[in-house]
Structure formats: C-alpha cells, structure tokens
Amino acid sequence: MALTTEETKHVAMLARIGLSDQEIETLKNELNDVFAHIDSFKELDLDGVVETIHPIEVKNVMRDDVIAPPLGVEAAMKNAPAHEGSAFLVPRIVAVGGDAS
Amino acid sequence: MNKVLSKEMTARELVDATYDAIKNTDTDINAFVELTPDLAYEAADKVDARIKAGQSDQIGPLAGVPIGIKDNMNMIGSKMTCCSNMLKEFESVFTATVVEKILAAGALPIGKTNMDEFALGSSTETSIFGPTKNPWDLDRVPGGSSGGSAAAVAARMVPISLGSDTGGSIRQPGACTATVALKPTFGRVSRWGVAPVAGSLDQVGPIANSVNEVAVTLNAIAGHDPHDAMTEGHDIVDFTSKLDAGAKGLRVAVAKDLLEADGLDPQVKAGVENAVSLLEADGAKVGEITLPHSEYAISTYYVLMSAEASSNLARLDGIRYGARAADTDDVIDLYLRTRKDGFGPETIRRIMVGTYVLSADHYEDYYDRAMRARTLISQDFDKVFADYDVIVAPTMPTTAFKLGEKQDPLTMYLSDTFTVPVNLAGIAALSMPSGLSRDGLPLGVQLIGGHFDEATLLQAAAALERSLAFDALPAHRVGARA
Numbered sequence A: 001m002a003l004t005t006e007e008t009k010h011v012a013m014l015a016r017i018g019l020s021d022q023e024i025e026t027l028k029n030e031l032n033d034v035f036a037h038i039d040s041f042k043e044l045d046l047d048g049v050v051e052t053i054h055p056i057e058v059k060n061v062m063r064d065d066v067i068a069p070p071l072g073v074e075a076a077m078k079n080a081p082a083h084e085g086s087a088f089l090v091p092r093i094v095a096v097g098g099d100a101s
Numbered sequence B: 001m002n003k004v005l006s007k008e009m010t011a012r013e014l015v016d017a018t019y020d021a022i023k024n025t026d027t028d029i030n031a032f033v034e035l036t037p038d039l040a041y042e043a044a045d046k047v048d049a050r051i052k053a054g055q056s057d058q059i060g061p062l063a064g065v066p067i068g069i070k071d072n073m074n075m076i077g078s079k080m081t082c083c084s085n086m087l088k089e090f091e092s093v094f095t096a097t098v099v100e101k102i103l104a105a106g107a108l109p110i111g112k113t114n115m116d117e118f119a120l121g122s123s124t125e126t127s128i129f130g131p132t133k134n135p136w137d138l139d140r141v142p143g144g145s146s147g148g149s150a151a152a153v154a155a156r157m158v159p160i161s162l163g164s165d166t167g168g169s170i171r172q173p174g175a176c177t178a179t180v181a182l183k184p185t186f187g188r189v190s191r192w193g194v195a196p197v198a199g200s201l202d203q204v205g206p207i208a209n210s211v212n213e214v215a216v217t218l219n220a221i222a223g224h225d226p227h228d229a230m231t232e233g234h235d236i237v238d239f240t241s242k243l244d245a246g247a248k249g250l251r252v253a254v255a256k257d258l259l260e261a262d263g264l265d266p267q268v269k270a271g272v273e274n275a276v277s278l279l280e281a282d283g284a285k286v287g288e289i290t291l292p293h294s295e296y297a298i299s300t301y302y303v304l305m306s307a308e309a310s311s312n313l314a315r316l317d318g319i320r321y322g323a324r325a326a327d328t329d330d331v332i333d334l335y336l337r338t339r340k341d342g343f344g345p346e347t348i349r350r351i352m353v354g355t356y357v358l359s360a361d362h363y364e365d366y367y368d369r370a371m372r373a374r375t376l377i378s379q380d381f382d383k384v385f386a387d388y389d390v391i392v393a394p395t396m397p398t399t400a401f402k403l404g405e406k407q408d409p410l411t412m413y414l415s416d417t418f419t420v421p422v423n424l425a426g427i428a429a430l431s432m433p434s435g436l437s438r439d440g441l442p443l444g445v446q447l448i449g450g451h452f453d454e455a456t457l458l459q460a461a462a463a464l465e466r467s468l469a470f471d472a473l474p475a476h477r478v479g480a481r482a
Helices: A005-014 A021-043 A073-077 B011-029 B037-052 B097-104 B147-154 B171-177 B211-221 B266-281 B292-315 B331-342 B345-358 B364-387 B409-414 B420-425 B454-468
Strands: B032-035 B066-070 B108-113 B160-165 B180-183 B203-208 B251-255 B285-289 B390-394 B428-436 B442-449
Touching (some): A005 A021, A005 B345, A021 B292, A021 B409, B011 B108, B032 B147, B037 B108, B066 B097, B066 B147, B097 B160, B108 B147, B147 B160, B147 B171, B147 B203, B171 B180, B171 B428, B171 B442, B203 B211, B211 B454, B251 B266, B251 B364, B266 B428, B266 B442, B266 B454, B292 B364, B292 B420, B345 B364, B364 B420, B428 B454
Parallel strands (some): B066 B108, B066 B160, B251 B390
Antiparallel strands (some): B160 B203, B180 B428, B390 B442, B428 B442
16 A cells, blocks of 8 residues: 555645645655555454454443533633634634635 | 651752752753642642641642653643643643642642653654653653653652653653653543543553552552543552562563564663563562564554544644634634644654544554454453463663654654553553663663553562662762762
8 A cells, every 4th residue: 555645635634734745745755654564464364353442341331410510611711722702713614795615 | 768758858848959959950851841839839838737737647648749740631720732832832721630639649749741742752852842861861862752751750850750651651761761660551540631642542650760659659540530431440459569579479471572573672682581580589480471463563553543643633723722823714724724833743644644544445454453453462461361460571672762863753663562562452561670781771671460450560560679679870860960
C-alpha cells in the first residue's frame, strides 16, 4: 500500500488540517514509511480471532440518576476563543441570502 | 524520612526550599513548564496547621511531599497546555480525579511538568516550551512523553511526580533517568480530567526514586471513580503490603525473544540478565518464556493509538476552547487553519495516520486487524501469567539518545518496542534502574505484572532494588553545583 498525493490531501481534509502542497508531499512520504512498517502485521492469520476493544473485562454499571452540580456557564466559557454571554461566537455559517456556504 | 512530619522544617519552608532548588537547577533541565506557588503554599499551610494542632494522624500519606504533575492533567488554579500551541492559554476549570486524590493525601503541588505535545512522543522534544534535558547528560533526551516528570524526580527537584503512559510514556523516561516509574493496570487509576490520547491504552502513574514511594503514591491515587467507567469493580489492596517479602518463591519469567530482538544494546541486555540473576539468588524461581506476537506490537499499537488520538483530538476545533486562527473566511477555513497552526508536526502525523486507518476504505485492513492482533498479543501474556508472577524485560532498546538524534518518525516509534505490548494487554509494568552504561548513562529494566497484581510486581521490584543497591546520582541535580 502506498498513499498518493491525492489520498493524502483527502485525509488531511477529513482531519480538517489545512496543509500546503509541500507539507502534503512531506507527509505522504513519512506516512508511507510508517505504513511500510505497520503492514508487517498483514502476515498475521487473524481468521476467527475476536477484536479486543477494552484490555480488561468491562461490565455495564448502573447508578441512580442523581443531579450533580454542573460545570457552570462561566467555567464552560472561560477558555472560549470568542464568546458573547453564554454563546460561542463563530464565523458566518449560512451565506447572505440563505445559501449554505 | 519526611522532614515535615519529623518537624525538622515546616511544609511552607519545604516549599520555599523546593522553589529555590528549582530556580537553580531547572534552568539547565527545563522539567517544569509552570510553577504553582499559590497552590503549593495553600497545601503547605493546611499540612502545617494540622501538625501544629497535633493532628499528624489526620494528614494523608503524602503530607508535606512536593510533587510535579504532568501538564496533561487538570488542576484548578493552573493551566493545562499539553505543551501545545492549541492549549497554550487553557486554564483548568476543574481538577482531575487523580490530582484531587494526591492533594487529598497531603501532597504539595509544585508545578506542571514538560511533555511531548499531547503526550505523543518518546523524547519530550515536541513540547512548545522546548525539550527537557536529561539530568544525567544535558545533551541527551530524558525519554518521553513524561520527560519533565522523570527529569524533575531524577534531578531531585521533587521526590515524586505523576506521569501518563499510553505506550511507554512513564516507563521509558524512567529508564532514561534511572527513576522508578510505574504504569499501573489499565483501570487502576482514574483518567478523568487527564487529556486523553487513547482511551483504551492511557493510564496515569507515579515516578519516584524508590519502589516504596511509588507504592505509597499508588495507594493514594488508585481506586474507583464514577467518572471513569474503567475503574469500576477492582479490589484495592495496600500496595506496600508485600514490599518486604523478598523474592523467595516468586515465579519470574525471562522474555527470551525480547532479549534477542534486533537493535537491543548489549549493555541493556546485560542489565536485564543481571537483574534476573539477582532475583534468582534471592529465591525466585526463574524460567524462560516467549511473547511470539510482540513483534507485531508496534504495528498494532500505532494503528490503534493513532486512531483513538485522531478521534480525541477532533474536539480541538477552535470553537469552544483553545486557540483559534484569526480572520478566517468561513467555518471550514477556521477548522483548517486553527488545526494547522495549533498542532505540531508529530501531532499532525498521528492524526493523519489515525484518520486514514479509520476511513471507510481502510478500516478493515487496519483498525479492525489491529483490534484482532491486540487479542493475540494479550493472549501471549495471559498464557505466561498462568504460570508466572512477573516478567523481566528491557524497558527500551538503548540508553537515552541525543537531542535531535531521531529525526525520522519511524525510528522514534521503534524506541517503544518493549513498552507498547504492556499497554495493548492493559497490564501493569514498571521500569527501574539496573545500573549504568560504560558512558555513565542509566540502563533500565522493566518488570511486568498481571492484571491488577501491582502488589506482587512491587514486591519483586523492592526485592530487586535491595539486591541492586543502585545509588548513583545524575551530574545535574539539586545541590550538585553547591
């Protein structure tokens, strides 16, 4: 398996990281090195082997639904890059005229 | 002996002395990224008031002990930056359970320690605050990602610190700095309030200069937390209870295939073999075992860890907290530029690997395969622990490498070869010094224990510690230049 430039760009877009063409090329090469190593595990016969999701036995835990003090608006807003009162400010999402941008 | 409890000095005086020592020593080492004197003096005054009132029995087991806290753990009154531009100004609005517990035990929170950005690294070089230097040799890394926590302890700036370990990030710096560094069993210590890397691998643990201090700290931080479902239902024991029991009768397994791995420094290997001999001389029954699927551990680990990290780091989008790029055109542009500017190159690499292996076309070939391979790796350990109490192995393949030496990401990843299988299996392991190399650098030995059997693991470590009697000190430490 080898990632192409187009695939690398696609993955960067999925991850929402804005990379330059030069950065995409560098990453493509680095990721191909990493995957060349990772691919060694393709020789493992995994037929019939179940997946491990948690490394310890996990059981469902029930508890009473008790109201606990919430974080609070002030604390929740404390690290917001832009906010007004209890609202996070973001750039315009819907274009003027109503079309989604 | 704790000088505060023996009334040689007050906790307040100890905090004064600790900050003086850090001022003199940390300019070279860069272990701390934020000092928290307001919190440390507040904690000290509480301890002093209790002692003055004759209530020493009501203060916790870590009363008057200065501690460092890795900068991926929330503590109200301090920042939690994860050593990333993304969270450079992030102020904690609640306190992590593990930090609450250590403060309730009477510890004095001296400051936050340096780490690889978002704990994604093995050298503490990717921190936005610059690398931490190894107190044994300032040209070398202290390991990572909990390098600041390990260096602070090795340089005697604080006796105990907290680190986190997703693939070796407590034990690997332990090996580089000759400290005792424990990754408890997955689920033993709450991760609530600790910035997640990979929720199926992460665990918090202590780094100190002795097995006893590590055991006492584990007593303070272990236990159930309703905020972390993985901590449910595990019996808590006194982790110091078997420290004096010696190695007699312990069933010790030597990981033969790990000792024959390519790239293992013969001096590291000799240190491991010496540790096994000492345990045997102390009465342990020694046998050889193999962990045949461990050679696939790095592949498996980098798929799972990157997948989980990419998912966890998706929350850093510049909307609710953290940095945000200025003057963006629209919301997609905001995401793209915030995340490009906020994350360093290694973080971006792992997000890219994780996004790729989780994408629709590649999920089965990578993520699904890795979850199955993880089962085989775990079963290797299950088989060994049916017959043995402890496995002895190297912690890392070499001694601490030089700053800037490992530029190629894959070479850096391979330094985690002996630590990641433990995280995949969710078991407990610690690193401790086995001696020094010919050029005076710490050699690490890793002891691996079964699920929730830290008491036996610490028993073996304490026995080995007595036999080794390792007492070398790093050149760069508190008081060394006086």
